[in-house]
Amino acid sequence: MHALPASPSKARAFLDVVRANNNAAAAADAARRFVVGGAVVGRVLEQSADALSRHPEVFSVTDDAVTLRAEAGANASERTVAVARVLDALRAGGSVPMLDGWRDERFAIRASFFAPTELTVERAAAGLFGCPAYGVFVVGYVADESTGVPSHVWVGRRSPTKPTWPGLLDCLAAGGMAAGEMPLEAARKEAAEEAGISADLASNIRPSGGVCYTGLDETGWALKRDVLYTFDLRCPSDFVPRCADGEVASFERLPVDELVRLVRRHADEVQFKPNVAVVYIDFLMRHGFVSPDEDGYLELLAELRRAECL
Amino acid sequence: MHALPASPSKARAFLDVVRANNNAAAAADAARRFVVGGAVVGRVLEQSADALSRHPEVFSVTDDAVTLRAEAGANASERTVAVARVLDALRAGGSVPMLDGWRDERFAIRASFFAPTELTVERAAAGLFGCPAYGVFVVGYVADESTGVPSHVWVGRRSPTKPTWPGLLDCLAAGGMAAGEMPLEAARKEAAEEAGISADLASNIRPSGGVCYTGLDETGWALKRDVLYTFDLRCPSDFVPRCADGEVASFERLPVDELVRLVRRHADEVQFKPNVAVVYIDFLMRHGFVSPDEDGYLELLAELRRAECL
Numbered sequence: 001m002h003a004l005p006a007s008p009s010k011a012r013a014f015l016d017v018v019r020a021n022n023n024a025a026a027a028a029d030a031a032r033r034f035v036v037g038g039a040v041v042g043r044v045l046e047q048s049a050d051a052l053s054r055h056p057e058v059f060s061v062t063d064d065a066v067t068l069r070a071e072a073g074a075n076a077s078e079r080t081v082a083v084a085r086v087l088d089a090l091r092a093g094g095s096v097p098m099l100d101g102w103r104d105e106r107f108a109i110r111a112s113f114f115a116p117t118e119l120t121v122e123r124a125a126a127g128l129f130g131c132p133a134y135g136v137f138v139v140g141y142v143a144d145e146s147t148g149v150p151s152h153v154w155v156g157r158r159s160p161t162k163p164t165w166p167g168l169l170d171c172l173a174a175g176g177m178a179a180g181e182m183p184l185e186a187a188r189k190e191a192a193e194e195a196g197i198s199a200d201l202a203s204n205i206r207p208s209g210g211v212c213y214t215g216l217d218e219t220g221w222a223l224k225r226d227v228l229y230t231f232d233l234r235c236p237s238d239f240v241p242r243c244a245d246g247e248v249a250s251f252e253r254l255p256v257d258e259l260v261r262l263v264r265r266h267a268d269e270v271q272f273k274p275n276v277a278v279v280y281i282d283f284l285m286r287h288g289f290v291s292p293d294e295d296g297y298l299e300l301l302a303e304l305r306r307a308e309c310l
Numbered sequence: 311m312h313a314l315p316a317s318p319s320k321a322r323a324f325l326d327v328v329r330a331n332n333n334a335a336a337a338a339d340a341a342r343r344f345v346v347g348g349a350v351v352g353r354v355l356e357q358s359a360d361a362l363s364r365h366p367e368v369f370s371v372t373d374d375a376v377t378l379r380a381e382a383g384a385n386a387s388e389r390t391v392a393v394a395r396v397l398d399a400l401r402a403g404g405s406v407p408m409l410d411g412w413r414d415e416r417f418a419i420r421a422s423f424f425a426p427t428e429l430t431v432e433r434a435a436a437g438l439f440g441c442p443a444y445g446v447f448v449v450g451y452v453a454d455e456s457t458g459v460p461s462h463v464w465v466g467r468r469s470p471t472k473p474t475w476p477g478l479l480d481c482l483a484a485g486g487m488a489a490g491e492m493p494l495e496a497a498r499k500e501a502a503e504e505a506g507i508s509a510d511l512a513s514n515i516r517p518s519g520g521v522c523y524t525g526l527d528e529t530g531w532a533l534k535r536d537v538l539y540t541f542d543l544r545c546p547s548d549f550v551p552r553c554a555d556g557e558v559a560s561f562e563r564l565p566v567d568e569l570v571r572l573v574r575r576h577a578d579e580v581q582f583k584p585n586v587a588v589v590y591i592d593f594l595m596r597h598g599f600v601s602p603d604e605d606g607y608l609e610l611l612a613e614l615r616r617a618e619c620l
Contacts, residue, residue, distance in 0.1 A: 309611055
């Protein structure tokens with residue numbers, strides 16, 4: 001008789017999920033620095049450096065660095081124009097897959113959230129430069145009236161026509177931050193736009209911390225050096241979110257036990273947009289649904305913020 | 311006219327508090343490794359290494375390492391006996407200040423929480439070896455009935471006769487973990503012993519994550535490589551804790567705004583046992599009392615877990 005393989009603890013299964021999303025620290029260390037005005041603001045992978053090297057009037061590419069030439073501009077607006085010209089040419093050339101997702105949305109390139117914006121680029125091109133990117137993620141939950149402990153979460157089901165992660169589970173509301181946005185305002189805006197949440201209810205959105213990770217994007221061209229500001233929204237028991245734009249196909253009110261089950265299953269079979277699974281793990285940790293008596297608890301705690309959090 | 315110096319943001323003030331408690335990463339890197347049975351289980355500072363080097367039959371001390379000699383024992387119980395003999399001699403000699411705090415409580419020396427115990431030592435001597443030490447910290451709060459948002463916290467005032475940090479503010483219940491204890495059981499035990507909390511109420515204690523830091527102890531002999539398991543306990547509005555042992559002189563029910571004010575003041579003038587201030591900052595972050603729109607928010611988030619979390 002052989003013993004059946006033991007099922008990993010909840011903490012170990014969650015750790016696998018977080019690690020899978022935070023798997024490119026070594027790639028980021030080895031990547032070329034992206035330097036603008038003397039400041040290191042990003043990390044550029046091989047294929048992206050090759051593409052940028054085709055525009056030597058704007059980018060100097062060496063073994064260690066991709067540097068925006070001083071001639072390309074002395075301030076953010078001049079640099080933005082010079083780089084936009086390169087990105088338009090690369091897009092027209094059709095050889096950079098991530099530029100197919102062009103959105104006409106501005107992304108601020110900066111070394112950290114409160115650092116000065118060195119230039120802005122089209123959001124679809126941000127990954128070329130491997131700069132920190134910021135998002136806001138709102139977890140909506142219903143709590144037991146007497147204990148305040150979450151009993152259910154409202155999860156979104158992504159539209160089957162979304163270009164990224166179609167049909168997978170998402171937060172109540174989430175999104176990347178555009179140039180100039182602040183976290184709390186962005187969270188409230190996403191809640192209104194994606195889940196039809198009233199200004200009154202949105203005023204109850206509360207910051208809860210955040211998670212950071214460095215991952216490799218699906219194309220292999222880009223590092224995702226992401227900082228996700230997390231928020232909790234306790235929803236009234238009779239609240240029902242409303243699909244207010246085309247981002248989400250439906251909302252489901254899951255018992256917390258079912259959320260736990262799905263996050264565990266996600267370790268083997270993708271259920272969630274991957275960074276959303278990480279946000280739910282952080283939520284479950286904060287609200288007492290992972291026991292510190294489980295082996296893996298401390299590694300999980302550390303892994304949620306092991307990446308640079310700039 | 312000169313502008314008045316701007317008051318630092320709440321996040322920046324909190325960051326100062328967390329950093330002051332997490333200030334010995336470089337000292338830990340530079341310290342001698344403590345090696346038992348081939349495993350690195352601790353970090354030994356200069357004065358402690360000198361003291362241990364006076365017992366070369368048990369400890370081999372080089373520039374890089376303090377190694378428990380193989381002759382001292384092949385298993386935990388033999389090693390425990392051999393090291394106890396050294397500690398008794400050092401205590402009798404009177405030259406090691408931390409041994410004045412002898413408590414007759416066993417401390418497990420291990421590389422991480424679930425790693426095998428290599429030996430046990432008297433708790434007062436644990437700092438000599440710089441092994442990870444584990445504690446449980448319970449934050450007791452009262453919440454607004456309708457929103458679930460904390461309105462008050464129950465803080466303890468340490469007895470003026472405690473040998474460490476007399477008269478300062480503490481959690482509702484907290485303590486170091488003895489050899490063999492598990493976190494949840496330890497949190498419930500401390501809640502009963504220190505705050506007279508019933509088994510019924512203690513069953514509502516919920517894990518909330520943890521904070522890690524590497525600090526220098528007051529004597530300069532020891533590194534504190536601490537992992538604090540944190541817990542939240544939502545208390546009924548009519549609950550009043552009871553001083554059940556001599557650890558705490560009194561309990562105070564502070565409005566959360568007052569807690570915030572005291573933690574900010576702590577940056578300049580000590581109000582709390584220092585690691586308790588860090589636990590309250592983590593609590594305030596998780597419950598939405600620090601805005602992500604404040605400069606310093608992400609650094610604060612990272613700093614709470616920057617240390618090894620083993």
